[in-house]
Amino acid sequence: xxxxxxxxxxxxxxxxxxxxxxxxxxxxxxxxxxxxxxxxxxxxxxxxxxxxxxxxxxxxxxxxxxxxxxxxxxxxxxxxxxxxxxxxxxxxxxxxxxxxxxxxxxxxxxxxx
Amino acid sequence: xxxxxxxxxxxxxxxxxxxxxxxxxxxxxxxxxxxxxxxxxxxxxxxxxxxxxxxxxxxxxxxxxxxxxxxxxxxxxxxxxxxxxxxxxxxxxxxxxxxxxxxxxxxxxxxxxxxxxxxxxxxxxxxxxxxxxxxxxxxxxxxxxxxxxxxxxxxxxxxxxxxxxxxxxxxxxxxxxxxxxxxxxxxxxxxxxxxxxxxxxxxxxxxxxxxxxxxxxxxxxxxxxxxxxxxxxxxxxxxxxxxxxxxxxxxxxxxxxxxxxxxxxxxxxxxxxxxxxxxxxxxxxxxxxxxxxxxxxxxxxxxxxxxxxxxxxxxxxxxxxxxxxxxxxxxxxxxxxxxxxxxxxxxxxxxxxxxxxxxxxxxxxxxxxxxxxxxxxxxxxxxxxxxxxxxxxxxxxxxxxxxxxxxxxxxxxxxxxxxxxxxxxxxxxxxxxxxxxxx
Numbered sequence: 316x317x318x319x320x321x322x323x324x325x326x327x328x329x330x331x332x333x334x335x336x337x338x339x340x341x342x343x344x345x346x347x348x349x350x351x352x353x354x355x356x357x358x359x360x361x362x363x364x365x366x367x368x369x370x371x372x373x374x375x376x377x378x379x380x381x382x383x384x385x386x387x388x389x390x391x392x393x394x395x396x397x398x399x400x401x402x403x404x405x406x407x408x409x410x411x412x413x414x415x416x417x418x419x420x421x422x423x424x425x426x427x428x
Numbered sequence: 429x430x431x432x433x434x435x436x437x438x439x440x441x442x443x444x445x446x447x448x449x450x451x452x453x454x455x456x457x458x459x460x461x462x463x464x465x466x467x468x469x470x471x472x473x474x475x476x477x478x479x480x481x482x483x484x485x486x487x488x489x490x491x492x493x494x495x496x497x498x499x500x501x502x503x504x505x506x507x508x509x510x511x512x513x514x515x516x517x518x519x520x521x522x523x524x525x526x527x528x529x530x531x532x533x534x535x536x537x538x539x540x541x542x543x544x545x546x547x548x549x550x551x552x553x554x555x556x557x558x559x560x561x562x563x564x565x566x567x568x569x570x571x572x573x574x575x576x577x578x579x580x581x582x583x584x585x586x587x588x589x590x591x592x593x594x595x596x597x598x599x600x601x602x603x604x605x606x607x608x609x610x611x612x613x614x615x616x617x618x619x620x621x622x623x624x625x626x627x628x629x630x631x632x633x634x635x636x637x638x639x640x641x642x643x644x645x646x647x648x649x650x651x652x653x654x655x656x657x658x659x660x661x662x663x664x665x666x667x668x669x670x671x672x673x674x675x676x677x678x679x680x681x682x683x684x685x686x687x688x689x690x691x692x693x694x695x696x697x698x699x700x701x702x703x704x705x706x707x708x709x710x711x712x713x714x715x716x717x718x719x720x721x722x723x724x725x726x727x728x729x730x731x732x733x734x735x736x737x738x739x740x741x742x743x744x745x746x747x748x749x750x751x752x753x754x755x756x757x758x759x760x761x762x763x764x765x766x767x768x769x770x771x772x773x774x775x776x777x778x779x780x781x782x783x784x785x786x787x788x789x790x791x792x793x794x795x796x797x798x799x800x801x802x803x804x805x806x807x808x809x810x811x812x813x814x815x816x817x818x819x820x821x822x823x824x825x826x827x828x829x830x831x832x833x834x835x836x837x838x839x840x841x842x843x844x845x846x847x848x849x850x851x852x853x854x855x856x857x858x859x860x861x862x863x864x865x866x867x
Contacts, residue, residue, distance in 0.1 A: 362825055364722050364828075367471075367472035367473065367721040368472075368489035368721075369472055369475075369476050369487070369489075370470060370482055370487060370488075371473075371476055371486070373486065374486040383489055406481075408475075408752070408758065409753075410751055410760070
């Protein structure tokens with residue numbers, strides 16, 4: 316659980332995790348669920364015109380997906396079994412990559428809440 | 429007989445053109461001649477190689493396989509001369525190559541200010557992978573460095589040196605950073621980040637001369653006579669197009685190689701693209717020159733298609749756009765954002781730079797700020813002329829679209845003046861009216 320949370324935090328440096336006041340365990344869990352839900356319901360999409368092929372995304376992908384190549388060739392990153400860990404999104408210096416809500420999952424997740 | 433295409437320069441424009449030619453001409457003979465010993469790599473990525481965010485290998489964005497598959501032949505060499513009548517090119521090693529169509533994607537090179545000692549060892553610029561390698565090698569031993577210049581490259585050099593543990597002094601000729609493009613607040617945001625990272629800023633300070641010891645940089649002296657000890661001097665005062673070949677051929681040139689909107693030069697069967705091309709916009713009669721990756725890629729595609737018989741135009745020129753990290757702050761510049769300040773740090777266009785950003789159109793400026801984020805819009809009566817987005821980038825995609833599509837903003841103009849939260853909704857309604865299905 317903590318491993319997952321840590322990687323999600325890295326993926327979203329502007330998130331509240333590091334700046335907020337100490338939180339009760341119950342809240343921690345709730346936030347973790349939220350994070351996980353965000354990760355599952357989102358996919359990484361690219362804005363090709365911003366890309367300069369520097370390769371930070373590809374270099375940092377824990378699965379070894381050649382994100383840069385997908386961007387250049389216009390192939391969705393979700394085609395490559397992407398975990399949406401957010402490493403590439405957080406590190407792209409040019410804001411090329413972002414999370415976009417995936418309609419595949421949103422409906423189903425909505426039911427549980 | 430298959431058509432022979434020769435491309436001079438293995439940069440973004442040249443490599444893209446090669447693939448575009450192949451798409452249009454299956455039997456073509458395509459050859460790229462490049463002076464560098466490296467395969468195709470990302471030039472903008474050099475900044476992140478300097479800071480250690482990526483290893484060198486990550487820069488090679490297009491494996492040779494892609495060019496092999498397209499049957500593009502690559503030759504390392506320097507073109508010494510072109511004979512346009514005979515359609516022949518002569519390499520420095522004496523070899524001659526025939527062409528039916530020639531593309532000059534020769535790029536630009538850093539200018540060095542004309543001061544005493546500028547040729548000393550330890551004076552560096554950032555044009556190429558070899559330059560970046562040299563900087564890293566020198567930075568290993570260097571304790572102190574001075575950076576002079578402006579624009580994006582100067583910041584990249586300063587950040588790269590600091591990241592390698594070198595105490596770095598950045599000299600600005602004026603009282604703030606990139607005054608011709610950024611407004612005072614934006615400059616201050618970047619400067620604060622640089623200082624936070626450990627860069628020592630010197631305002632109103634101009635490089636006087638470089639002082640050497642045994643042919644190496646030992647210190648610099650400012651115009652005012654102040655001496656700053658340094659083992660390295662990094663220079664980013666602008667770039668100049670490599671015009672030697674164009675001049676030798678007799679092409680029409682200005683700051684760059686003159687082309688029309690199809691990227692044809694003044695000589696039959698010779699084209700130019702990328703940083704080297706100064707392109708005429710037939711609608712305005714004005715010429716534009718950019719040093720932007722996305723523009724080079726786009727122009728490479730247009731030039732390649734046209735060399736293979738197409739009739740594509742790279743006009744109307746979309747509002748130039750770049751996004752970069754300025755001292756750690758992600759910054760997007762779109763369209764005409766000129767802040768009107770004088771920028772003495774650059775003597776010419778820098779890398780990642782566009783003339784269009786300096787244009788000051790008659791517009792109304794709105795600047796809003798929340799936390800570390802900053803947004804500046806330049807509005808005319810009916811559209812957005814330019815934008816600077818620093819920090820949070822969630823608006824920049826929409827803004828790029830609204831500016832490039834020249835969408836009418838009259839209905840929401842009042843709301844755009846009211847700050848960031850309103851801007852988001854106002855832009856959304858502009859987009860929706862323009863293309864209800866797309867939103």
